[in-house]
Amino acid sequence: MNRGRISQKGAVTIEFCxxxxxxxxxxxxxxxxxxxxKEHAEIVSSRDMSxxxxxxxxQIRKDLAYFGAFGTRGVGYRVDLLKKRLRTILGLDEExxxxxxxxxxxxxxxxxxxxxxxxxxxxxRIFDVDEEIVGEIVAGVRVEHASQMGTSxxxxxxxxxxxxxxxxxxxxxxxxxxxAGVRAILNFAPEFIESPEGVAxxxxxxxxxxxxxxxxxxxxxx
Amino acid sequence: MNRGRISQKGAVTIEFCxxxxxxxxxxxxxxxxxxxxKEHAEIVSSRDMSxxxxxxxxQIRKDLAYFGAFGTRGVGYRVDLLKKRLRTILGLDEExxxxxxxxxxxxxxxxxxxxxxxxxxxxxRIFDVDEEIVGEIVAGVRVEHASQMGTSxxxxxxxxxxxxxxxxxxxxxxxxxxxAGVRAILNFAPEFIESPEGVAxxxxxxxxxxxxxxxxxxxxxx
DNA sequence: CACTGTGAATAAATTCACAGCC
DNA sequence: GGCTGTGAATTTATTCACAGTG
Numbered sequence: 001m002n003r004g005r006i007s008q009k010g011a012v013t014i015e016f017c018x019x020x021x022x023x024x025x026x027x028x029x030x031x032x033x034x035x036x037x038k039e040h041a042e043i044v045s046s047r048d049m050s051x052x053x054x055x056x057x058x059q060i061r062k063d064l065a066y067f068g069a070f071g072t073r074g075v076g077y078r079v080d081l082l083k084k085r086l087r088t089i090l091g092l093d094e095e096x097x098x099x100x101x102x103x104x105x106x107x108x109x110x111x112x113x114x115x116x117x118x119x120x121x122x123x124x125r126i127f128d129v130d131e132e133i134v135g136e137i138v139a140g141v142r143v144e145h146a147s148q149m150g151t152s153x154x155x156x157x158x159x160x161x162x163x164x165x166x167x168x169x170x171x172x173x174x175x176x177x178x179x180a181g182v183r184a185i186l187n188f189a190p191e192f193i194e195s196p197e198g199v200a201x202x203x204x205x206x207x208x209x210x211x212x213x214x215x216x217x218x219x220x221x222x
Numbered sequence: 223m224n225r226g227r228i229s230q231k232g233a234v235t236i237e238f239c240x241x242x243x244x245x246x247x248x249x250x251x252x253x254x255x256x257x258x259x260k261e262h263a264e265i266v267s268s269r270d271m272s273x274x275x276x277x278x279x280x281q282i283r284k285d286l287a288y289f290g291a292f293g294t295r296g297v298g299y300r301v302d303l304l305k306k307r308l309r310t311i312l313g314l315d316e317e318x319x320x321x322x323x324x325x326x327x328x329x330x331x332x333x334x335x336x337x338x339x340x341x342x343x344x345x346x347r348i349f350d351v352d353e354e355i356v357g358e359i360v361a362g363v364r365v366e367h368a369s370q371m372g373t374s375x376x377x378x379x380x381x382x383x384x385x386x387x388x389x390x391x392x393x394x395x396x397x398x399x400x401x402a403g404v405r406a407i408l409n410f411a412p413e414f415i416e417s418p419e420g421v422a423x424x425x426x427x428x429x430x431x432x433x434x435x436x437x438x439x440x441x442x443x444x
Numbered sequence: 445c446a447c448t449g450t451g452a453a454t455a456a457a458t459t460c461a462c463a464g465c466c
Numbered sequence: 467g468g469c470t471g472t473g474a475a476t477t478t479a480t481t482c483a484c485a486g487t488g
Binding site for chain 4: 267279284
């Protein structure tokens, strides 16, 4: 699923699998590096990073080492280089187009959130079924009718999608996106989604988060 | 942190720790049970649950067994009983009050989301620093100024909070909430939060989710 | 000497496999 | 026979501990 490749001397290519947990920590490292850059730090040690991300320094070193050694022993990591490297690894050095399906309240908030937070991730297409919303401009993009999605996305090479539809229709939306060539989906619909072959799905279920927190709120008293 | 208690014969109390991952799966089970109830199913097996949640049947059985055995061998689990039991475990059988800090676009969307999705989880207080928003009614609640938070929450026994403020101020908001007695927080601010003693924090970082998905979108092609 | 990179040790979570029961 | 409940085996993730290096 997620492979790393390191070409080594003698044309030997080692292929290995990078744990998903590692990938999911990279954005936190990247954010820290951006902060450090603003603070004009040039070098950062795994220990410094540990303090400001909450991850252990060993874990940080191990995560980074998956992509090859680019720290300097006795010194640390160069902030600019590491940042650049992480951006490349994540695929953020060129602009990323995202399609949003579901322009309800949550969808719209997400669209604007993305627009504000990321200069290199851009919502370029929005779909919904609600006739009231179709045709409106959300975060600078005209909302299209969801029935057009298949044809409209053909040959568009959009690989990332955000799904913010009500529960019950998310699976079919995901399947449609998958056949339109989307390879990774951030899903907010509260339902179990069967990942189509070759598609990565991350589900954020706000209701479930609230409910498990209710347990912890209760559990930690008494 | 999260303890379970089972009183056994002879006044012996076994105290053990229930893995956090288990707690976080319970809402998915609960949702499925609500669906099953609508379908008038009376009994469900771990295998059925597996198919509809994506978790393995062994895992489901193990998770449920942490709270005591309430299935019937050879038959399965009673939908109504199991649902009721899970609601009690999660602390959802009585109304849960939630304070929202940050009534920007995301905060407002979340407030309405909660309002629609949950009859027993209710946003009862909202705080923000923006003078434009303070005094407005969001999801039926008047927005108060964040500077009032400490005094306003005193003796309110609100144990759950949603934090949807911009990065940079989340830690102080969390600390303030903690000293106001909040025990569990769902944080959307994109920064590392040091959990105050006895407070459970779940962070949902939309930017990070997007960025790690960018990796998977890229990784799975070529 | 300080810090990286990494095998080895440990801890945590999942899956296997089956005994026990309806 | 079919399904739960659970120890044992396995896999996965994290931490330890230290060799290697600028």
